[in-house]
Amino acid sequence: MAEYMEERNEHSINTKTKSLFDDEFLEQIRRQMLKFATLQLSDAHLAEDVVQEALVGALKNARSFGGRSALKSWVFAILKNKIADALRHKHRVIDASSLLREEDEEQDFADLFNERGFWPRGEHPTAWSSPDESLREGQFWRVFEACLENLPGNQARVFMMREFIEFDSDEICSTLEISVSNLNVMLYRARMRLRECLGNHWFMERG
Amino acid sequence: MLNCREVTRLLSAAQERELTLKERLSLTIHLSWCSGCRTFSKQMQTLHKITRAYVKGKNEGQNNE
Numbered sequence: 049m050a051e052y053m054e055e056r057n058e059h060s061i062n063t064k065t066k067s068l069f070d071d072e073f074l075e076q077i078r079r080q081m082l083k084f085a086t087l088q089l090s091d092a093h094l095a096e097d098v099v100q101e102a103l104v105g106a107l108k109n110a111r112s113f114g115g116r117s118a119l120k121s122w123v124f125a126i127l128k129n130k131i132a133d134a135l136r137h138k139h140r141v142i143d144a145s146s147l148l149r150e151e152d153e154e155q156d157f158a159d160l161f162n163e164r165g166f167w168p169r170g171e172h173p174t175a176w177s178s179p180d181e182s183l184r185e186g187q188f189w190r191v192f193e194a195c196l197e198n199l200p201g202n203q204a205r206v207f208m209m210r211e212f213i214e215f216d217s218d219e220i221c222s223t224l225e226i227s228v229s230n231l232n233v234m235l236y237r238a239r240m241r242l243r244e245c246l247g248n249h250w251f252m253e254r255g
Numbered sequence: 256m257l258n259c260r261e262v263t264r265l266l267s268a269a270q271e272r273e274l275t276l277k278e279r280l281s282l283t284i285h286l287s288w289c290s291g292c293r294t295f296s297k298q299m300q301t302l303h304k305i306t307r308a309y310v311k312g313k314n315e316g317q318n319n320e
Contacts, residue, residue, distance in 0.1 A: 084310075124310060157260075165258030172291030179301045183308050192305060210271070211306040217271045236267040243298050246305075 077120060078103060081127050087205060088131050088213065094138070098130040132213050135223050157240055176251040188250060195245035199238055206231065207238035257285045262292045266299050 078099060085095035106123040162168045182188040196204060206224070209215050215223070221231055257265070262285050265278055274282065286293050 128310075161258070161260045165260035167259050167289075167291040173294040173298060175294050176298060176301060179305070183305065189309070192309060207306075211303070212310045232264075232268055232271065235271065236264055239267050239299065239302060240263070242302055243295075246302070247298075 073116060074103070077123060081123070084208070084212070085127065085131055088208060089134055089138075090205070091138075094134060098127065098134055102127040102130050128213055132215065135209070135213070135215075136219075157237075160240075174247070174252070176247070179251075182250065191250045192246065195242050195249065198245060199241055203234050203238040203241070206234045207242075210235060257281050259285075259289065259292055259295075262286070262289070263295055266292075266296050270299070270303065 081099045081102065082095055085099050086092055089095050089098070102123055105126050106119065109122075160167075167173070196208075199207065206220060209220050209223075210217075217228055217231055220226075221228055224231075226234075262282065265274065265282055268274070286296065
């Protein structure tokens, strides 16, 4: 119901930017941005700064936005660029010991495959049912977010750098000072974990 | 011949780089008889789509906390 009212507001002629982008909405968006920026930069102050800059930049042009959805996309696009710049200027080294710990994880996927590296009989991956519909469900995004949060720190960071900031392999490797093969292993693990998590907590329960 | 573990690694790598001709051929052959890896491959595509949708805010009102 609340969402319906919001929709109406968004399209009502007399509603100007002021009520569209009220404090509560901005605070919510700011929290989401901050969470994302902090993970990427692992520096709370720097994260605050880029979020602030992105918000100020976006709101300058707030009037040209048709609605909240457009503003949010825009604000995240700006944030993405700010984070990319910050990452390029500030090389960070991944904590080597935590990399090593995550290295042990190979065992985690060992039972996915049999000793010859094939899916065990009767345990082939099961198709996910109607994924497109899932994208429209609020609960799905909460599950997805929980799955992202459950990724080991470095995997989450590398995965989002690749998928969200859209850095290519070379950029990620030079920013984090890791090798391409390290990167591939980390991305592989992140994807395997996300797949498993979504399978267990979303697609399986519905299938 | 590739096993399923190697295929899952290749399918992940394919999202970062272009596979070599040899890799593509072995992949195609494996996928032609292995339904488990075909399903896995679809799941990887879906996962990619989901992550794209997630941050682009296309699902405004749905991925809010």
